[in-house]
Amino acid sequence: MVQSTLIVVVGPTAVGKTEVCIQLAQHYQTEIISTDSRQFYRETTIGTAKPNLDELAQIPHHLIDSLSVSQDYDVKQFEQNALPILENLFQKHSLVIATGGSGLYVKALCEGIDEMPDITEEVRNYWQEQYATQGLNFLLSELQQVDPIYFEQVDRQNHRRVLRALEVYHSSGQPFSEFRKKQESTPSRPFQVIKIGLTMNRDQLYERINQRVDQMIETGLEDEARRLQPYQHHNALHTVGYQEWFPYFAGKYSRDEVIRLIKRNSRRYAKRQWTWFNKDPEISWFDTNQPTEQLIIRLVEHINGKI
8 A cells, every 4th residue: 555645845925835736736636734823814815815816716725714813723723624635635636736835833743742731811911011122022031931942942033922922821830841842752744744845946935026026015905914913913914014014003113113013024034934944954955946847846756756
């Protein structure tokens, strides 16, 4: 029996994952499951660069537009939702494709993640208020006191990760770093995982990001963000492309500054994605300037070498 195989296609934002995955799915006559935490939400279409209607019509996609921005959702819930979908897909296909730029969600699907404590609404609201009133430096100071190990590891520009660590500590009484420790045995998966990374010259990618942002603006990103303004404090909107608009709507800076910040923050996000995925030795990298057909051929050779 041929082992079920999950091909995971990762890479930074704007590198071309959607186009490549659709061609791969057509070649293998299979379906795609999203691991992009920014594309789960129905109301965030323009700013998350979801596959367009034509692309969605070509290949069945799963876990895109599956939530509302008003719903709280975390990586553990994603794992619980995604695995049954994947199991059902393997009943029809020996090979399935997963894609997205959210490294933690990829890890959850491929390996599982350590159990995390439930966060009470009281704790979550308290620390959101502390961030809003006292800022990121205050959160970092608190984290350094309660969890110096994770303080040395965390991306200190990513307030969501800092908030998460403080929430975990104050909900459980244990440092976040304790929950992140590798367990003695990696959770097994009943399928083979093959990881493919897409990349390109950094200057070229940054230019693509800038062009994508300009296209989003032309398509109506400002109006989309304005409609979502009542939900701005939900986690779904603490993301590049939306969070920059809310201070502008409050009169704090200009529209040109919003666009500049979205481009800058998108480039920074891409850099963080590269950093995350480059740490994974299981990823085989392909430059998207190569013909897609060549990528598919090399991918098939890779699979045949593993089965």
